[in-house]
Amino acid sequence: KAKLIKKTSMSNKPVIILGSGQTYWDFKDDYLNGHLSGYTTIGISRTIYDDFIPDIYLTEISDTQLGRKWLNHLAEILHDKQIEYQHVPILVKNCGQNKSFKQYILKKFPNSLKSNVLFTNEFLAPHGTNIIARSFLASRFLTRLIWLTPAAIQCRSTTYMATLLSFELGASKVILAGVDGIGGYFFESLPNNKKYLDFHKKFI
Numbered sequence: 001k002a003k004l005i006k007k008t009s010m011s012n013k014p015v016i017i018l019g020s021g022q023t024y025w026d027f028k029d030d031y032l033n034g035h036l037s038g039y040t041t042i043g044i045s046r047t048i049y050d051d052f053i054p055d056i057y058l059t060e061i062s063d064t065q066l067g068r069k070w071l072n073h074l075a076e077i078l079h080d081k082q083i084e085y086q087h088v089p090i091l092v093k094n095c096g097q098n099k100s101f102k103q104y105i106l107k108k109f110p111n112s113l114k115s116n117v118l119f120t121n122e123f124l125a126p127h128g129t130n131i132i133a134r135s136f137l138a139s140r141f142l143t144r145l146i147w148l149t150p151a152a153i154q155c156r157s158t159t160y161m162a163t164l165l166s167f168e169l170g171a172s173k174v175i176l177a178g179v180d181g182i183g184g185y186f187f188e189s190l191p192n193n194k195k196y197l198d199f200h201k202k203f204i
Helices: 002-008 024-032 045-049 065-080 099-108 111-116 130-139 143-152 157-168 194-203
Strands: 015-018 040-044 056-060 090-093 117-119 174-177
Touching (some): 015 157, 024 174, 040 045, 040 157, 045 065, 056 157, 065 099, 090 157, 099 117, 111 117
Parallel strands (some): 015 040, 015 174
């Protein structure tokens, strides 16, 4: 926690959590037009496809066949973008206490970024019905997010993790961009996106 606060100066600042839905472009337009100065940004998983560099990057890597496919794909991208991500904390969730798998992940990442990697000590938000999700948010005093429940429950728990992390680090408010729950992906309209689309089709 202290390391993240030092690196990002997140405390008392608003946070924007970036997902991979089409409304990501709404955020990007506002950012390029200078409307989002003073915000801390947390990019989730496939936001790494874009050239925008977030203040914090968060992804899920599980010790499964699909998880290792994503790890190899992500590591390849990080090797290409290691200069851009040299000051970005890279948070990896869903590894639990699997020390050998954590070492395996670090071996895949560029040497220049290994010190940026932090493995989260986490609890997972529940998946399921609106009632469960609403109860979870209420139990964590996140009542201001309850109205987002219909969209949020369709998203992976990485979104919950980023939201909880934001409040834990003292964010004054949290805004979700590209966390659509429905619709397509922002990277479908990226130039030179064939590699990303090919992987996505195989991954799902």
